[in-house]
Amino acid sequence: MSNNNYVQRENFIAEVYHNENDDELLNTTEILKDKYDYICKSINDEGYTLENPECNLFKELLYDDMVVGFVTYDYTKGVGDFSLNEIYVLPEYRGNKYFISELEYMMLSGSTVSIYEPTHRIIEILMENNLARNIVDNLVVSSISLDINQDKSECTVSNHEWKDDIIHSCNLYDLNISACILPENISDKDTNIIHYSRCLADDNKHYSADSIRENIDNDYFENIKNSIIENHEEYVATLMELEDNKPTADFDIDEIVGRPPNLSGYLEELIAEEFVTRQRALEIQAQMIEEYDEGLILSESLLKRLEYLSMEDLINEDKMAEGFDSSEFDMKCPYCEFPITLIDKTCEVCGLRLDNDELLEYAIFDELTKDIVENIEEMRRNGLSDEEILEITKVFGDDLSSGYSNGEELKKMLEEIVENELNK
Ligand SMILES: [Zn+2]
Numbered sequence: 001m002s003n004n005n006y007v008q009r010e011n012f013i014a015e016v017y018h019n020e021n022d023d024e025l026l027n028t029t030e031i032l033k034d035k036y037d038y039i040c041k042s043i044n045d046e047g048y049t050l051e052n053p054e055c056n057l058f059k060e061l062l063y064d065d066m067v068v069g070f071v072t073y074d075y076t077k078g079v080g081d082f083s084l085n086e087i088y089v090l091p092e093y094r095g096n097k098y099f100i101s102e103l104e105y106m107m108l109s110g111s112t113v114s115i116y117e118p119t120h121r122i123i124e125i126l127m128e129n130n131l132a133r134n135i136v137d138n139l140v141v142s143s144i145s146l147d148i149n150q151d152k153s154e155c156t157v158s159n160h161e162w163k164d165d166i167i168h169s170c171n172l173y174d175l176n177i178s179a180c181i182l183p184e185n186i187s188d189k190d191t192n193i194i195h196y197s198r199c200l201a202d203d204n205k206h207y208s209a210d211s212i213r214e215n216i217d218n219d220y221f222e223n224i225k226n227s228i229i230e231n232h233e234e235y236v237a238t239l240m241e242l243e244d245n246k247p248t249a250d251f252d253i254d255e256i257v258g259r260p261p262n263l264s265g266y267l268e269e270l271i272a273e274e275f276v277t278r279q280r281a282l283e284i285q286a287q288m289i290e291e292y293d294e295g296l297i298l299s300e301s302l303l304k305r306l307e308y309l310s311m312e313d314l315i316n317e318d319k320m321a322e323g324f325d326s327s328e329f330d331m332k333c334p335y336c337e338f339p340i341t342l343i344d345k346t347c348e349v350c351g352l353r354l355d356n357d358e359l360l361e362y363a364i365f366d367e368l369t370k371d372i373v374e375n376i377e378e379m380r381r382n383g384l385s386d387e388e389i390l391e392i393t394k395v396f397g398d399d400l401s402s403g404y405s406n407g408e409e410l411k412k413m414l415e416e417i418v419e420n421e422l423n424k
């Protein structure tokens with residue numbers, strides 16, 4: 001097709017559409033039919049399936065001044081979170097890094113971006129760009145969260161239901177069956193509950209996902225579970241390394257909250273839109289300046305923190321109304337009490353900086369101790385004496401004591417635990 005027919009933006013600025021009403025999503029297919037019939041035609045011609053044709057936000061992708069594709073998002077849980085649920089670029093304009101540029105743009109603007117039901121091809125692009133890595137067998141670790149929800153996913157246990165029907169995120173992907181992998185209670189020896197994303201048309205077309213899935217059984221998922229457990233340390237280490245490679249925003253505190261007695265443009269706008277009173281805006285400014293000075297907020301999450309504080313009262317009211325109970329979370333943010341993970345540098349909800357170093361050290365220590373204790377019998381069968389087993393323990397302990405702040409202490413604890421076990 002001649003690109004004379006393409007929609008053009010003379011100012012080189014992409015149009016963005018978003019829904020005004022939270023309950024009413026935009027219909028992506030209708031937007032395409034109304035405004036971009038050539039994109040519609042291209043999608044049909046190549047037999048591409050829009051798996052999630054509804055969104056909160058639709059954004060054009062431009063080549064010079066021409067619209068050559070689009071990306072859509074669904075706002076998921078919490079504040080400032082964007083779940084990318086579709087991206088399409090006309091075939092002749094691919095190879096211009098639209099997808100990666102879009103992710104980088106979102107991250108540099110301080111938003112947390114995740115991908116809803118990624119295709120296998122999307123995972124390959126993440127891997128090529130150091131945002132995901134193949135750790136073992138077919139398992140890939142992704143530093144961009146991958147989202148799935150119950151309605152549209154499969155589970156190793158039939159009729160098993162999640163307690164809540166919010167969207168769930170994971171960081172694991174199986175290249176063989178082309179699925180996001182979300183294990184539940186992985187340390188439970190008696191059950192093996194793994195949620196995994198449904199078969200997508202694109203994966204079927206390019207990776208024969210359907211026929212591969214026909215041949216998998218419980219043993220297959222048992223292997224995945226074992227593989228996750230055995231490679232847990234590498235999984236965490238890889239995730240942290242990938243996390244460090246991610247581009248981050250670099251906000252200026254003066255720009256975000258303004259320098260007293262003046263308020264920033266952001267805060268003035270929140271007042272104008274009656275999100276906050278002037279009094280509340282001044283409180284937020286004072287609180288954030290203090291928190292920033294004390295190192296409790298990283299520059300990358302200043303905007304997220306501002307968004308959270310401006311909505312804090314509403315969020316707390318919601319929590320009360322819903323009977324929010326943080327005691328069910330293993331790890332939670334000390335400020336807002338929403339769940340966090342070991343690798344989060346900041347709270348994804350309220351933007352507070354998290355200090356997980358000690359927790360992480362302990363998790364690695366715990367893992368190592370279990371590994372050694374569980375292998376004592378096997379080492380004995382292989383003819384090792386208790387003394388030799390202790391020697392091996394000491395070598396591992398040395399690694400701990402050199403790598404971590406309280407390593408010496410951990411080393412002693414490790415040796416004591418193994419000694420006790422040997423004397424049983
Ligand atoms: Zn389940």
Ligand SMILES: [Zn+2]
Nearest residue numbers: 162163164168
């Ligand atoms: Zn849940």
Ligand SMILES: [Zn+2]
Nearest residue numbers: 333336347350
């Ligand atoms: Zn928080």
